Amino acid sequence: MTTDINTKLFASVPDADGRFGVYGGKFVAETLMSALSELETLYRRLADDPEFQRELDEDLAHYVGRPSPLYEARRWSDRVGGARILLKREDLNHTGAHKVNNTVGQALLAKHMGKRRVIAETGAGQHGVATATIAARLGLECHVFMGEEDVRRQALNVYRMKLLGATVVPVTSGSRTLKDAMNEAMRDWVTNVDDTFYIIGTVAGPHPYPMLVRDFQCVIGREARAQSLAQTGRLPDALVACVGGGSNAIGLFHPFLEDESVAMYGVEAGGHGVATGEHAAPLTAGTPGVLHGNRTYLMQDEDGQIMHTHSVSAGLDYPGVGPEHSWLKDVGRVNYVTADDAEALAAFHDLTRTEGIMPALESAHALAYAGRLAATMTPEQTIIVNLSGRGDKDIHTVADIDGIDF
Amino acid sequence: MSKIAGRFQQLAAQGRKALVPYIVAGDPDLASTVPLMHALVAAGADIIELGVPFSDPMSEGPVIQKAHERALASGARLRDALAMVATFRERDTETPVLLMGYANPVEHMGYARFADQAAAVGLDGLLTVDIPPEEVAGVNAELHRVGLDNIFLVAPTTPKARIQSIVDQASGFIYYVALKGVTGAGHLDAEDVAQHLAHIREATTLPLAVGFGIKDAESARRVGAAADGVVVGSALVETIARAAAQGANQEELLRVAAELVASIRAGLDSIAS
Numbered sequence: 190m191t192t193d194i195n196t197k198l199f200a201s202v203p204d205a206d207g208r209f210g211v212y213g214g215k216f217v218a219e220t221l222m223s224a225l226s227e228l229e230t231l232y233r234r235l236a237d238d239p240e241f242q243r244e245l246d247e248d249l250a251h252y253v254g255r256p257s258p259l260y261e262a263r264r265w266s267d268r269v270g271g272a273r274i275l276l277k278r279e280d281l282n283h284t285g286a287h288k289v290n291n292t293v294g295q296a297l298l299a300k301h302m303g304k305r306r307v308i309a310e311t312g313a314g315q316h317g318v319a320t321a322t323i324a325a326r327l328g329l330e331c332h333v334f335m336g337e338e339d340v341r342r343q344a345l346n347v348y349r350m351k352l353l354g355a356t357v358v359p360v361t362s363g364s365r366t367l368k369d370a371m372n373e374a375m376r377d378w379v380t381n382v383d384d385t386f387y388i389i390g391t392v393a394g395p396h397p398y399p400m401l402v403r404d405f406q407c408v409i410g411r412e413a414r415a416q417s418l419a420q421t422g423r424l425p426d427a428l429v430a431c432v433g434g435g436s437n438a439i440g441l442f443h444p445f446l447e448d449e450s451v452a453m454y455g456v457e458a459g460g461h462g463v464a465t466g467e468h469a470a471p472l473t474a475g476t477p478g479v480l481h482g483n484r485t486y487l488m489q490d491e492d493g494q495i496m497h498t499h500s501v502s503a504g505l506d507y508p509g510v511g512p513e514h515s516w517l518k519d520v521g522r523v524n525y526v527t528a529d530d531a532e533a534l535a536a537f538h539d540l541t542r543t544e545g546i547m548p549a550l551e552s553a554h555a556l557a558y559a560g561r562l563a564a565t566m567t568p569e570q571t572i573i574v575n576l577s578g579r580g581d582k583d584i585h586t587v588a589d590i591d592g593i594d595f
Numbered sequence: 596m597s598k599i600a601g602r603f604q605q606l607a608a609q610g611r612k613a614l615v616p617y618i619v620a621g622d623p624d625l626a627s628t629v630p631l632m633h634a635l636v637a638a639g640a641d642i643i644e645l646g647v648p649f650s651d652p653m654s655e656g657p658v659i660q661k662a663h664e665r666a667l668a669s670g671a672r673l674r675d676a677l678a679m680v681a682t683f684r685e686r687d688t689e690t691p692v693l694l695m696g697y698a699n700p701v702e703h704m705g706y707a708r709f710a711d712q713a714a715a716v717g718l719d720g721l722l723t724v725d726i727p728p729e730e731v732a733g734v735n736a737e738l739h740r741v742g743l744d745n746i747f748l749v750a751p752t753t754p755k756a757r758i759q760s761i762v763d764q765a766s767g768f769i770y771y772v773a774l775k776g777v778t779g780a781g782h783l784d785a786e787d788v789a790q791h792l793a794h795i796r797e798a799t800t801l802p803l804a805v806g807f808g809i810k811d812a813e814s815a816r817r818v819g820a821a822a823d824g825v826v827v828g829s830a831l832v833e834t835i836a837r838a839a840a841q842g843a844n845q846e847e848l849l850r851v852a853a854e855l856v857a858s859i860r861a862g863l864d865s866i867a868s
């Protein structure tokens with residue numbers, strides 16, 4: 190495939206109907222259709238508006254603290270052997286994860302639409318915290334929906350959101366995790382659509398969300414590409430990022446899609462191991478279906494019911510994935526792989542001890558795979574890993590597993 | 596003419612409104628559903644809307660969410676809902692039945708296979724909450740091949756210009772969602788509903804049924820005046836759930852369900868034609 194064809198291919202999605210090949214689309218109840226159209230119209234206008242871009246860039250620079258560094262993890266690279274590993278430090282953003290890149294952008298859209306209230310779903314709590322943060326800054330009312338199981342796992346982030354003035358709504362339906370939080374956020378939106386903006390945290394959901402969240406997260410890859418050229422004099426040989434819904438991965442990958450020499454690995458949560466069925470790896474072990482407004486790979490049973498997922502990291506504990514990832518899998522541009530709970534925990538400890546950087550358990554999945562990949566490469570080669578968030582929120586989970594009671 | 600269209604035409608000729616009760620297949624258990632369907636018809640239902648259990652019923656309020664959870668726990672899936680229609684047809688070949696649910700179970704079965712099986716069991720229509728006209732081409736081709744109606748929702752937020760694109764894809768009837776929200780929520784504004792129905796009638800001659808928020812004879816009477824029929828979901832599902840939770844046997848379940856439907860029937864029939 191020539192670069193020219195690639196350029197057209199990767200720039201061609203989503204199409205006017207929000208489709209990435211057969212994936213994506215707008216599978217929602219009629220009540221929401223006009224709100225989605227309104228959002229799309231506004232977004233397409235503002236995306237080309239220099240004043241909006243200036244506002245966004247200013248927030249990213251002075252509120253989020255961008256650009257985030259591209260840091261070479263020398264001791265950890267030496268430990269795993271093989272390629273040089275560079276970390277894109279999204280953990281250093283305000284609120285401690287990549288999520289804020291998107292919430293800052295969507296909050297600006299909410300402001301332009303005159304909405305006084307924002308809602309969000311959250312799994313690990315990072316997107317909830319990022320939404321509560323921007324809501325506090327803009328004086329917006331904020332409700333965050335969070336599965337009861339995740340409220341328990343992520344008590345620290347729940348309290349952070351409350352301190353920021355948000356109302357955290359525990360969701361007790363279904364499996365009480367991220368997918369159920371998203372159902373409940375949709376239910377709230379359908380009820381309060383006149384005054385409420387739904388800030389979706391990942392590149393899933395009905396069109397235009399997968400497109401606009403991708404666009405807001407692409408700052409990660411644009412910076413990483415320029416930093417790689419400036420710091421190493423070349424493009425990386427591989428990119429590695431974890432994939433739950435897939436927003437940090439698409440943000441890193443997208444600006445490199447046309448660079449044919451750059452291999453890409455999206456790392457799904459292997460949970461107790463893909464063979465056990467207890468995992469959260471729809472691209473690896475799922476089939477296409479329709480959930481949460483889009484057609485995409487899903488973990489579903491033989492009757493089309495959505496299956497319960499398992500991952501040690503709440504942020505990856507989701508049975509679907511953004512539709513662009515489904516498409517990138519099918520066209521073969523990105524390799525989707527898994528790392529299981531145990532590998533992620535080992536990587537969490539390794540990076541903490543060798544670099545003094547405590548990664549989020551989500552990001553630890555990317556690290557675990559990058560370690561394996563690096564060992565098969567040479568010291569002349571480089572890998573960029575998206576360190577999508579910091580691990581402070583996971584200290585209780587890790588302590589629990591290590592049998593430590595505070 | 597489809598069985599659904601025929602039923603509306605017949606009712607219109609009698610100056611009556613259609614009563615469309617909704618229950619979830621397999622709630623509270625697999626064995627109760629078909630007897631419930633017959634009891635609803637005996638109590639005055641004109642069309643049965645059978646909910647297909649789904650793990651993620653995004654448009655449902657708490658009452659129907661719990662019904663989906665109970666139905667899934669009792670083992671009910673799309674194929675069971677189809678089997679129930681087949682059993683219902685052994686005794687009732689006249690009353691139209693439609694399935695209401697979400698895209699994924701139908702998509703997973705495959706549109707063609709679903710259409711074949713639906714036709715074989717004597718189903719008359721399908722309403723998928725999360726397949727808007729923009730996404731419906733594939734499923735409609737299959738439904739039309741076997742002569743099934745596809746029922747669409749029109750919402751209070753649907754712009755006038757968009758109504759046409761919806762009714763162009765629809766057959767059987769149009770389901771007007773009476774309020775912004777999930778099933779079973781809020782209070783109805785009959786005047787607002789009447790105004791929206793008037794807009795829809797400018798675009799189509801299809802019958803219009805109103806649902807979401809109709810809970811008793813009075814709300815059915817108020818909203819029904821401007822419509823061709825009403826859908827009663829949460830109120831009926833809750834009545835059944837309450838009885839089941841109190842340990843009611845099947846006979847008692849059928850009785851409380853039939854009582855509610857009969858009272859709503861009386862409310863609708865009190866509308867002067």
